[in-house]
Amino acid sequence: MKNKKKKVLIGSGIVLILLIASLIGGSLYMLDFSLRPVNRGKDMEGSMAYMRQTYPHIVPWIDSLNQCRALRDTFITAPDGIRMHAFYVRAPRPTTHTAVIVHGYTDNAIRMFHIGYLYNRSLGYNILLPDLRYTGLTEGDAIQMGWLDRKDVIQWINTAPYIFGDSIRAVVHGISMGAATTMMVSGEKLPDYIRCFVEDCGYTSVWDQFEKELKGVFHLPAFPLLYVTEWICQLQNGWNFHEASALNQVKKCRKPMLFIHGDKDDFVPTWMVYRLYEAKPQPKALWVVPGVDHAHSYRDYPEEYTGKVRKFVEGYLEN
Incomplete structure (x- = not known):
């Protein structure tokens, strides 16, 4: 029973880590897509x-x-x-x-x-x-x-x-x-x-514009991706989308x-x-x-x- 519970916890932890990694990776992509476009x-x-x-x-x-x-x-x-x-x-x-x-x-x-x-x-x-x-x-x-x-x-x-x-x-x-x-x-x-x-x-x-683009281009809601992207922008550039x-x-x-x-x-x-x-x-x-x-x-x-x-x-x- 203990081994089964341990496996469930480990599996849940791995899933959580993968979700967080995916969210951060997606946010980094969105920030580059928005602030470092090719054109x-x-x-x-x-x-x-x-x-x-x-x-x-x-x-x-x-x-x-x-x-x-x-x-x-x-x-x-x-x-x-x-x-x-x-x-x-x-x-x-x-x-x-x-x-x-x-x-x-x-x-x-x-x-x-x-x-x-x-x-x-x-x-x-x-x-x-x-x-x-x-x-x-x-x-x-x-x-x-x-x-x-x-x-x-x-x-x-x-x-x-x-x-x-x-x-x-x-x-x-x-x-x-x-x-x-x-x-x-x-x-x-x-x-x-x-x-x-x-x-x-x-x-x-910037928040309103990015929220509109996220929904229109990628068909995604603001939460959680835009919030994490804003946090990364604050770290990288010293400002956030709301301010x-x-x-x-x-x-x-x-x-x-x-x-x-x-x-x-x-x-x-x-x-x-x-x-x-x-x-x-x-x-x-x-x-x-x-x-x-x-x-x-x-x-x-x-x-x-x-x-x-x-x-x-x-x-x-x-x-």
Whole structure:
């Protein structure tokens, strides 16, 4: 009887160990899948080819920047030693108006050149386009989903006056993960020259987005896999999915913000923008774009998008 009970205990222990090992292995896979994807915005030539094909109206502008050597590179170093890269372009005519433009998940600064065109060519602004960690020409060992990136973007914000002059008035504009980063930045203490924000299809929190993807792609519930993955992320990267919350950050933001989201977005679901907009104190504005999926509002409605941004942003940069 004792031998039988002992065998049952040993068998149960082995099963438990295998379950724990499988859970940890699955969580490590999920974290690598999410934060270290193969397509992480390192293909600079492919990114430029994509922009030329998708936004043909900006091609003459890109070519003119290259011909005149107006598209410049700059590097800074983060406090943890990461070397960070950004492109910048001065306005066609001297101005204080400046845009800091933040790219999305697995993208890079090049893949935000359409928004660069909007501000530089259409509105006549200086533009600064950082590569976030693990993308473009910026170093790093993982995508940080906007949470650690918010500190890097603030460092770029602090660098902007050294590039464009100390009297700048600036907007921060992000798309997708860049929009979440923008909202995460908005809840921090910022220089007075940051006047407003534009977020286009950003998520409420990393937890909400990963929970949605886990269910949609892998057909799995949040418990227990996402909880263990979050714990491992905390150990590896120093942050967790719940604290990486754009929703909590916009609650603290008192500067103006324009929210943009396609009403057919099923990657960052449209319901998220309503929660974000409701949480944000005034002043604020919302444009839910009909018939548009994820991150394609400018592509599908370039003139209207430009007009909405112009009307919102210039009112705050002029004063």
